[in-house]
Amino acid sequence: MWRFLIPAGLFAALVAFFYFSLGRDKETLPSPLIGKPAPAFELPRLDDPSKNIGGKDFAGRPYVLNVWGTWCVGCRQEHPVLLQIAERGEIPIVGIDWKDDREQALRWLHELGNPYVDVGSDEEGRVAIDWGVYGAPETFLIDGNGQVIYKHIAPMTMEVWEREFVPLIRKAGTQR
C-alpha cells in the first residue's frame, strides 16, 4: 500500500533539489589549482620583449595575477577597479596579456592607465593553459609561499576585492 507513495516521495525530493539549485552559479569552474603551488611561468615582458618576467620574480611575497586582453570586454570593465587596487599599494598586481596584439596592449595601458607592476605577454596561450584560464578576465591570488589561494573569474569589483581578497591577503601577510 505504501509503495504507491514512492513516486510522490521521489518527486518531492526532486523538486526540493531543483529549488535548492536555482540561482546557484553554474558558470564558474572551480579551479583545481587552489591550495597547490602556482604554476611556474616565464614570459617576455610586454614593454621589453627581450627581457623575461616569471613567477620566480615574485617568490617569497604574495601577489595578484590578472589575465586580461584588449579584446576582452570584461577586462575593460574591471580596469578602473584594478587601478584603484594598485593605488592602494597593498599587493603587487602582475598582468598576463593573453592572446593579444602587443602594440594594441601597450596603447591600451597607455590610454587607460597601468595597474600592473609588470606584464607578461602570452601570445600563444601556453601559460594561460597552465593556469587553467578559460575566459578572461581571471584573477588569481598567490601567497608568500607560492601557493594559489584564490581565483576569481569575471570582472573584478571592489566588493569582491574587499570580501574575498583582502581577508586572504591579511592572513597571508601575518603568516610570514
Next chain:
Amino acid sequence: MIVELGHFALILAFCLALPQAFFGLAGAKTHRPHWLLVANRAVAGQFVFTALAFACLSWAFYVNDFSVLYVAQNSNSQLPTFYRFAAVWGAHEGSLLLWLLILSGWTLAVLACSRTLPYAMTGRVLGVLGLISAGFALFILTTSSPFTRLLPAALDGRDLNPLLQDPALAIHPPMLYTGYVGLSVPFAFAVAAMLEGKLDSAWARWVRPWAIMAWLFLTIGIALGSWWAYYELGWGGWWFWDSVENASFMPWLIGTALIHSLAVTEKRGLFKSWTLLLSITAFALALLGTFLVRSGVIESVHAFASDPKRGVFILAFLAICVGGALGLYAWRAPRFRSNAGFAAISRESFLLLNNVLLVAATAMILLGTLYPVFLDALDLGKISVGAPWFTVMFLIPMLPMLLLLAPGMHAEWKKASFTRTARLLGWLLAAAIVAGIGVMSAAYGLHSVVSSVGIIAGLWVAFSALIEPVSRLRKGHTLSASVLGMCVAHFGLAMFVVGATTVESYKQETDLSLRPGQTAHHAGFDFTMTQVRNVTGPNYDAVETEIAIARDGRQVALLHPQKRTYRVQTSPMTEAGIDVRWNRDIFVAMGEALGDGAWSLRLQYKPLIRFVWLGAFVIALGGLICVFDRRYRQRVPVEAAVTVDGASGARAR
C-alpha cells in the same frame, strides 16, 4: 494598439480557463451535465482568444513593430518575411505563447472527439486541461509577456539568431510542442480516472489514440531537430545528448512505454495503476523539460536566457501539477487492481519487459543529465557528462530491448506458444546474421562486436515486422490498422537502428586545406575545389566555395558550402554543402580562410545516415496508421449525450 489587443486577448483566455476548469470538474462531480456546456463554451472561447493573442504578436513581427520589446530582441527589418513569422517562437516569451495556443488546440480537439465519452469523463478531462492552461497563461502574463512595450522604440531589431534562420525553425518547434503539450491529454485522462475512481479497458481505449497522436508528433519534432542540427550546425553530428535534447527524449521514451502499457490495459485490463503512473510521468517529463531549459539549472547551448524568477514559477507549477497528480495516485491507485494473470512467456510479459527497459533508459538519462548539478549542489566538484557516457550507457537497456522485440511482436496474449511463428523467427534471425555480417562487411568492413549486434538486431526486427502484414495479405485476411501501424512503426525503428549504428560505426571524417584547383582524396571520393566567390544574401554576406566530388573519374556531385556573416549580429556561420543519396551523405563544411584563396575544409562521409530520420518518420507514420483503427472510431452509445435539461444520469459508483 494591436499589441495591447493581443495582451487583452491573452488575459481573456486566462479568465476563460478558470470557468473551464471549475465547471468541468464541478459539473462532473456534482452530476450537473448542463454545467459542462459552460465548460465547452469556455474551451472554444479560450482557443479563440489565445489564437487572437498569437495573431496579434505575429502581426507585430510582420510589420516590424520595434516598440515591442520581444520583436526588437528577435527580429530585424532585413529579416526575410518568412522568418519573421517563425521568429514569433524564436525565444522564450513567444514560444510559451505557442505552447499555450497548442494546448488550447488539443483541448478543442478533445472536446470535438468526446461524443462517445461519458460526460463526466469529458468534464474532468477538460477541467484538468483548463487548470493547466490557466497556470501557463498566468505564467506568461506575470513573468514572460511577449507584449511588453519598449519605449522609446528601437530603430531596428537585434535580429533573429542566425542559427534559427532556417526553414526548419518554422516546423521543428511547433511539431515538438504539439508532442509535448499533447502528453497533457493522457495526463488529464489519468487524473480524471483517478478523480472518478474508475479505470477500465474502455478508458484505455479512449486514451490510447490521444497518447499515440501526441507521441507521434513528438517523434517528428525530435527527428526534425536532429536533422536540423545536422545540416545547420556544420560538424555533421545528429545527436549530442545535450541536456535539452535529453529533455525531449525522456518524454518520448516514457510515451513509448505508455502506448505499450495502454495496449495491455485495453486488451486485458491489466497494468492499470502502472499506466496511470506512466501517463503522469510522461507529462511531468515534458513540463520538467520546459523547466530545465528556462530556469538556468542546467547549462546548454539550447537554453533560453535563464531567469531564476521564471524558474521558481515553473517549478511551483510543476510541483502543484505533478505533485497533485501523484498524490491522487497514492490515494486511488490501490483500488485499481486486477486478478487476471498471464503466463511467464506471453505478450504481457514481453510488454512488461519493454516497459521496464524503457523506464530504466529514461531514468538513466535523467541521472546523467542531472548528475553534474547534483554533485555541484553537494559541493563534490564539477564534472560534465558528455555524449560518450550516454551513448555507451544507453545501449545497456536498449540492446536487450531490441533483441526481445522480434519475438515479442509475435507473442500471443495470455500464453505465448509461438505456434505460427517460432520457426520463421529463427530463419529470419539467421538471415539477419548473414545480412548483418555478410552484407555489411562487404559494403563497409567489420567494425566491432557491438555494432554488428546492433545491426543484426535491427535487421531481425525489420524482417520480423513484415511477417504479419505479408502473411495476412497473402492469405486474404483483413489487416487492421492497428496491426499494420504496429508493424510499420517497428519497421521504422529497425531502419533507425540500422542507420544509426552504421553511420556511427563507419563514418569517415577528415580535415584538410584546399585551394582552387587542388584535389584531395577521402573515403574513396575525389574532392576538387573549383572556385571561390562572394555571395550576397538578404541579410548576410558569404564566401562560397564550389567543390566538385568525383568517384572513379565521374562527377558525383557539385557542392556549394558557404561561410556566412550575418550583418546585424556580425556572427560567422557555416552552411555545409551536403550531397544526399539514400545510402550515404557527403558533407563538406568550410572552416577558416588560410590566405591565397585556400580554405580549411571538413569532409565527412556518412553512410546510411538518412535512415536515421527516415526511420523516425516511418515510426511516426506507423503511429498515425494505428490511430485510424476502426475501434477508436466506433460510435458506442455510452450514456445519453448531454442535453439541456440534464437528463442523463450517472449515479455515484
Next chain:
Amino acid sequence: MRLLILAALLCAVVSSALAIDTAPAFDDPAMQARYDHLIHELRCVQCRSQSIADSNVGLAADLRRQVRELMAAGKSDREILEYMTDRYGDYILYTPPVKPSTWLLWSAPVLLVLIGGIAAAIVISRKSRLPADDLVEEDRTHDDPGVS
C-alpha cells in the same frame, strides 16, 4: 555572470563556424586516430557544449595544439587527460572520471536494468499463478487473435 552567459551564447554562434585543423595532425594513422579520440574527449571549456575537436574558439585551438605536443612528447592518453584535469578540473572530460563521487553514475544503468528485471520477475511470477480470466471486452476484434 551575465557576461558569461553572453559569452556562452556568443560561443554557440561563433563556434558554428567550424573548428578545423588545416591538415591531419599526424602522418601515422594510429597516432591520428589517438589524436582524434583525445580531442573528442576533451570539452571546450569556453564553449561548454562542444569538444575541442568541434569548437573554433582560440582556447580550443590552443588545447588541440597542447594535445599534439604532448602526444609528440610521448605521453600516454591517461597522462594527457590528467594534464588537462590538473589544470581545468574534471569538467573538461566528456566522459566523467570514475571516482567515489561518480560510482552511482557509472553503476546506475546496470543497477536500473537489474532492479527493473527483478521487479518484472516478481510481477511475472505472481501473475503467472493467477487464472487468465478475461475482462469482458466491449469490442472483440475477431480478426486479431494474437496481435495488438
